[in-house]
Amino acid sequence: MLSTIGDLGEFGLIERVTARFPGTDDVILGPGDDAAVIKAPDQRVVATTDMLVEGRHFRRDWSTPRDIGHKAVAQNVADIEAMGARPTALLIALGVPTDLPVAWADEFAAGVADECGASGGAVVGGDTVRSEVLTVSVTALGDLGGRAAVRRDGARPGDVLAVAGRLGLSAAGLALLERGLDDPAACVREHRRPRPPYSEGERAARLGATAMLDISDGLVQDLGHICAASGVAVDLESAALVPPPELRAAAELLAADPVGLMLAGGEDHALAATFPADTELPEEWTRIGTVTPERTGAAGAAVTVDGRPSEAAGWRHFG
Amino acid sequence: MLSTIGDLGEFGLIERVTARFPGTDDVILGPGDDAAVIKAPDQRVVATTDMLVEGRHFRRDWSTPRDIGHKAVAQNVADIEAMGARPTALLIALGVPTDLPVAWADEFAAGVADECGASGGAVVGGDTVRSEVLTVSVTALGDLGGRAAVRRDGARPGDVLAVAGRLGLSAAGLALLERGLDDPAACVREHRRPRPPYSEGERAARLGATAMLDISDGLVQDLGHICAASGVAVDLESAALVPPPELRAAAELLAADPVGLMLAGGEDHALAATFPADTELPEEWTRIGTVTPERTGAAGAAVTVDGRPSEAAGWRHFG
Structure with missing residues (x-):
């Protein structure tokens, strides 16, 4: 009976886990x-990489191995979508303690496989090594289908700003878990398994998006990257930032401002994009603001809400 | 004065490090x-990933940050070369303790940049996160230039087996460091900065190599993968395995068999390939054996030396 990764060995682990990953039409040679x-x-080819570290990006007592598999895939695929590309392939490197149960790896792989199925990417390779800290490093590849990549530097004054996906739920979910709560379940679930709006990145590119990014550190903080790269500012309309009921309920429990969570919360992996003003947006995209000329000087906050600087700070790495 | 990664923050670190990585003709959009x-x-596109973990794949007291940057790139590019491809791009995820000196990151990036220059690949992206264990995860991409990929499953009885690059030096270097020695310097240097035979993978593909791989776990162990995938066996000729003087000197200090180090030592990242018998091999490739029909049954070792089973065991992961 092989109960830990140490018993199974690297090649045994790879063989066991690889069996779960079906190929797709994009794969010429798999693992x-x-x-x-x-x-x-x-x-x-479009390429991006992200590393998730236990204790920093997930906790084994707050997320199941299946959740972590889902999340690792989702956050990387969101970066591919944010270029206007279709995900094709993923490579997954795992650093694992030798006492990690084999069942953990099985469940993690199941989560990876499920999320790949949802996103359209295939696992084509990886690595497993021993590490005292459970670490997941994912690289995702994508195809632009002949279109230009949607970068961060193409937003122009007069463009509309819109988002697809959820805002604030993951941050609320994390704050609930930190307080020992797991309800409202929708928020906690969003923290454990964020659901980026798959295929909306590609659709935005087709609709003529001028700039786009994945919201991983918080709406205001991430929009700052578009402002800096494009030499513009953005004014958000608070009336367009409507917290869903589960976020309002969570905010009440947390004594927090639900709109603040939408402005500062990261990790939902929604997409934010700017479009020419006359673009007819499909219902998956919600208009939340306008691109304006760059503001300079001391009063020059790049991102404002109803014309006023926002207090919302996003996720501080190494903070 | 910013002395640690914690002071600098993620975006500061990315900006500082990215400045060191020049683009190439292969890069349409970089970091x-x-x-x-x-x-x-x-x-x-050809893609591979490898994770290096402190204490397992390197030690900060045995390798400089520059060495580690070199090694992380080299071992990934070797996998691209082993498919017969030309490296185009690398993505590097770093998990770093907050008390890591900024100078460490600077030197690591310098090693990465130098090795990329030697191999021809460009750093196009990455991630930096906080981790208690220093972790480097690299993904390398490559281009096959219209050729078929050289897989592990194409070796046929009658093919010749040849290697390009070094064998045994890295293993000897590691054993020396474990005993507190740093001479013969050539072996220790090879452990710290392996030098895969860049461009020889592509050349082997042009010469019609039928199977190829990168030797990372030890010659005998890795050849076992070609045997298993191709349904063949391999007989090595001990007369062709000639230890260079620095390896003989190291073996004497270590009271080890120098040919044993060549058979079992990994991490030099030499290339092993099989070729049709009539192939004229260039001098960078040394013929070391012959592909034979698969041997089955209890006496059926896949890899023999002068017709006898080899005792050489390679690197055991999780061992």
């Missing part, structure tokens, strides 16, 4: 060789 | 957006 080979139909 | 965009001229 098992020195490297994988993936289709890149338009002669370009 | 700074949600994802990078890289050329994939033949509509396919």
Whole structure:
């Protein structure tokens, strides 16, 4: 009976886990060789990487291994979507303590496989090594389908700003868990398994989005990147930031401002994009503000709400 | 004065380190957006990932940060070369303790940049996160230039087996460091900064290599993968395994068999490939054996030396 990763060994673990990952039409050569080979139909490939570390990005007592598998895939695929691309492939490196139960790896792999199924990407390779700290490093690849990449530097004054996906639920979920609560369940679930708006990045690109990014550190903080790269400012309309009932309920429990959670909360992996003013937005995209000329000087906050600087600070790395 | 990564913060660290990485002709969009965009001229991309963990794959008292930067790139690029591909791009995720000196990150980035220059790949993206255990996760991408990938499953009885690069020096260097020795310097240097035979993977593919891999766990162990995938066996010729003087000197100090180090030592990241018998091998490739029909049954060792089973065991992960 193999109960820990140490008993199973690296090759045993790889064989066991790999069996869970089906190929797709994008995969020419999957796991098992020195490297994988993936289709890149338009002669370009989009690539991004993220590392998740236990205690920093997840806790084993707050998230199941399946949750962590889902989340690791989702947050990387969101970065591919944010370029206007379709995810094609993922590579997953795992640093694992030798006493990690094999069942943990099985469940993690199941979460990865499920989220890949939802996003359309295939696991094509990876690495497993021993580490005292459980660490998941994911690289995602994508295909632009002949379109230009939607970068952060194309927003122009007069563009509308819109978001697809959820805002604030994950931050509320984390704050609830920190207080020993697991209700409202919708918020906690969003923290454990964020659901980026798959395929909306590609759709935004088709609609002519001028700039786009994935909201991982908080709406205000991340919009600051578009402002800096594009040389613009953004004014959000508070009336458009409508907290859903589960977020209002969580905010009440937390004695927090629900709109503040929407402005500062990260990790929902919603997409924010700017579009030409005359774009007809589909219902998945909610208009929340306008791009304005860059403001300079001491009063020059890049992101304002109803014309006033926002207090909302996002996630501070190494903070 | 910013002396630690904690003082600098994630974005400061990224900005500081990114400045060191020049683009290449393969890079359409480098670091700074949600994802990078890289050329994939033949509509396919080769991809591999490896994780290095402090205490397991390197020690800060045995390797400089520059060494570790070199090694992280080299071992990933070797996997790209082993498919017969040319490296194009790398993504690097770093898990760092907050008390890590900024100078460490600077030197690490310098090593990465130097090794990228040697290998031809460009750093196009990455991630930095906080971790109690210093962790480096690298993904490398490559281009096959219209050729078929050289997999592990194409070796046929009658093929010749050849290697490019070094064998045994890195293992000897590690054993020396474990005994508090740093001479013969050539072996220790090879452990700290392995030098894969860049561009020889692509050349082997052009020469018609039928199977190829990167030797990371030890010659005998890794050749076992070719045997298993191709349904063949391999007989090595001990007369062709000639230890260089620095390896003989190290073996004497270690009271070890120098040929044993060549058979079992990993991490030099030499390439092993099989070729049709009539292939004219360039001098960078040394013929060391022959592919034979698969041997089955109890006496059926996949890899033999002069017809006899080898005792050489390679690197055992999680061992």
